[in-house]
Amino acid sequence: MITEWKSTKDGRMGRLLGVLLTVVALAVLSLTCSGCWDRRELDESHHAVSLYLDWDEGLLRVTVEVLSASGEAAQAAAAKHVVISARGAGFADAMYNARLSSERPINLAHVNFIVFGGELARRGLGEVIDALTAHYQVRSHILVAVTPGNAHELLSAELTAPRHAEHMLGLLEGASRTGAGGGPSDLLAVQRDLANGRASDVVLAKLVLLPPSPVEHAAHPTQAGMETQPGAGGGKAEGEAAGKLPIASVSGAALFHRDRLAGFLERYEAEGLQWAMARIKDRRVWVPLAEGGGFSLLVSDTSPRVTASEVAGRLQVDIRVRVETDLSEMAGPADAGSPERVTELEALAARHIEEQIASGVAYAGAMKSDPLGVGLYLLRWSPDLWRRYEPAWPAPLAEADYGINVSVKIVTTGILKQRAPFGPK
Amino acid sequence: MRGQPAGTFEGEREIITNGQAVLVIIGAILAVTAIALPGPAIEEAGNDAYLSTALASVPAYVSAALFYYTGRRYRWEGPLGYLPRVFGQLAGKAVLLVHLVFFVLVAAAVGQEVPSVLGAVTMPLTPPWVFVAATVLTASYVAYLGVENFSRLAQIVLPFLLAVLLVVPVMVGRFAEVGYLLPILGDGWRPVLRGMAVPLAIRLEGAILFAFLLPHMMSPRRALRAGAVISSALALVLAVNAISVMTVFSPEIASTLQIPTLSLARMIRLGAVEHLETLVLGPWLMALMLKFAFYTYLASRILQAVSGVRDWKALVFPIAALTGALGLYLLPDSARLNASLSEVRPGLALLVAFVVPSVTLAVSLIRGRGHPARQEQAG
Secondary structure (H helix, E strand, O other), X not given: OHHHOOXXXXXXXXXXXXXXXXXXHHHHHHHHHOOHHHOOOHHHOXXXXXXXXXXXXXXXXXXXXXEEOOHHHHHOHHHOXXXXXXXXXXXXXXXXXXXXXXXXXXXXXXXXXXXXXXXXXXXXXHHHHHHHHHOOOOOOOOEEEEEOOOHHHHHHOOOOOOOXXXXXXXXXHHHHHHOOOOOOOEHHHHHHHHHOHHHOXXXXXXXXXXXXXXXXXXXXHHHHHOXXXXXXXXXXXXXXXXXXXXXXXEEEEEXXXXXXXXXXXXXXXXXXXXXXHOOOOOEEEEEEOOOOOEEEEEEEEEEEEEEEEEEOOEEEEEEEEEEEEXXXXXXXXXXXXXXXXXXXXXXXXXXXXXXXXXXXXXXXHHOOOOOOOHHHHHHHHOHHHHHHHHHHOOHHHHOOEEEEEEEEEEEEOOOOOOOXXXXXX | OOOOXXXXXXXXXXXXXXXXXXXXXXXXXXXXXXXXXXXXXXXXXXXXXXXXXHHOHHHHHXXXXXXXXXXXXXXXXXXXXXXXXXXXXXXXXXXXXXXXXXXHHHHHHHHHHHHHHHHHHOOOOOOHHHHHHHHHHHHHHHHHOOHHHHHHHHHHHXXXXXXXXXXXXXXXXXXXXXXXXXXXXXXXXXXXHHHOHHHHHHHHHHHHHHHHHHHHEOOHHHHHHHHHHHHHHHHHHHHHXXXXXXXXXXXXXXXXXXXXXXXXXXXXXXXXXXXXXXXXXXXHHHHHHHHHHHHXXXXXXXXXXXXXXXXOHHHHHHHHHHHHHHHHHHOOOHHHHHHHHHHHHHHHHHHHHHHHHHHHHHHHHHHOOOOHHHHHHHO
16 A cells, blocks of 8 residues: 555645645644633633732742733722732742632733742742742743732732732832832842852842821722732731821842842942942932032933952952932032032032942941842952852952942033022022 | 665655755754753853854764765765665665664654643643644645755745844843853863753754755755855854843853743843743744654655655655654653753764764775766766
8 A cells, every 4th residue: 555655746645635634734733823721711810910928837928919801800900909818838839729719810921020028038039039930921020029027918008009019010110220129120130149159149129118198098999999819818907997008118128148138228228239239220319418408419320330359368349330410409508500519519429429339338248248249240250269259258248348439420400500599509 | 756766866856955955954953952952051061152052063064064075976865875875785774774763763852842842831731742743743744745845934934033033132132141151261161062062963963954955955066055054054043042041041040941042032021012932932833843844754765765665755644643652752741851852862963963974984985986076977
């Protein structure tokens, strides 16, 4: 039979086989187009927008804020969000338990940010980060932050936008851009810093709950729409009366040593480190004057550079930052009426930023953390030096000499050439 | 064609242009390397892995030259034609069987790449056999239609795949940190050479395909030039790919990724538009089908030459089905698939792409087989 097989050119059987194969191949391929066994309509899933992870009595608690696209919920979407919470031995286990207390599967492909609780961060984020990045739906560019207390308690924060997640995301994006939260804290950055081992440490934005606003709140539509499904850990903080909820805010940064939380930086120190860590845009700096008053600068761009070398047997770390700004406000004796005055303001601003950087660096040294990636610099540019320092790293940083040099350029003085005549001179 | 001795192409020689041959081979290589390659190289060479992926083109080109000079001695017949003439019918067929085993094993691994990737990133609940069945049916039909057919397919698919591979690094450029490439050669050349094992194995597969496409090329005398184009293009594309993966993820993370290039594509974000990795998956899947089809085609031709079956087309579907099933049986999970890529294929590729052609050329020269002068005229 086989030996008498004919080709497509001269045989009917060959042509028939070709048609048959085409039909079968298209039929099988069409199965994969719809997703086969994984096919799921949009309204058949809960779409997670944020994750809150806590260490809860020996287990990992995952609290998921979800949006639902299904009929009823879709109609009330602007005023409703659903919180699902569950514990498990690990991330996948907790997510499975969350699924069991959810009416629909939870899709993590649209998660925008993740918040880690303080206790979990102190125990180490390595395994959780590993599990998150291994999840095929979780994206690497989502923002991450740490809160000193329980992460899920942030869900009880006052909501200034119709959607809680949007509000929180806005906070984190603003903190990331301005450096108020310590740095570009996305999952990828955390992964990369953790993978470097000793050579650099992670700095994440610190999310906190501030005391309730004194303004009385009428029943907020979002607040009214919040619901907690069975097993949920979210909801209002204890003892808080309706209409008086705490305010979520980015306030400083969380400093890590390897994957463990080493301590929290206040906003001043966090911003100090950030000057040296990455480019900053859209930050406002208030420079106080000794005589009283001061002036405000809007930072349009920065260019930081951290280098390290060994000078006379001592580790020398040089931090150079160029800052481009626009002058936006003056108070007291501050004035920008002449080039000389502007130069003076630039020098004052540079000294102010240098002090802020020194403060952040000193705090990081005390925490035995290397957020500036000095080790990474040595690893890349002076491998021999790094081999010597690596075993004790980051302890040598505490004994290093720091040279901090900031140059500030005030590009414009705003709409006015100099201060208007009605202010005090 | 009927009654013609098995293992020759006379009278049924399908002709493709040298450019088409270049595209078929590049497509076959990129089908695997685009998804899996930087990982094993980074494991060995760290941040210098881009040198490993680029330099692997050099020995692959040498292998292609071996095939070229052997083929030139036998009127561009290709291994199917000259192996029985160099070694005799029995030994020649035995060597051809080695090639058959090589193609079937590599195709089995290629077939398993589909469930391994799609199962990991988009469809974890779908059974692997569904992907394999789709691959087998599609690829066997493509192979059934012959070299000219899948050369045309390569002309359609390759520009998309190449564009994707070159555009993705640009689109994720904002995440890249060039510092991850430092220090250059921090541990010397040894890790770079060790890191060449897997890239070289895959590149040598290209040299083997080059040998089997030689008889189909319109201008076989210019085949070495085509080989140089293939080597240069692959060195460039794969070095760019490796640099991009390492600068975005860092070498440490990149070496742990199952599908580095796809992970890279998952980072793309155009405003609110995300999940653009399907743009990579589409051309990659087509290139993978092409590769599976090409290997199935070659396995069918070899089996025909060895067994004496009159029409190789009768063997296409059984071989494709057998190969798919073999993949499901031998490489049922991604761990075994990765192990086969780094542990089995380098040895196999060295055997078929270096040892066999070197011995063939040596025996041919010693025994004075082949007619260089006559075949020059024929070429």
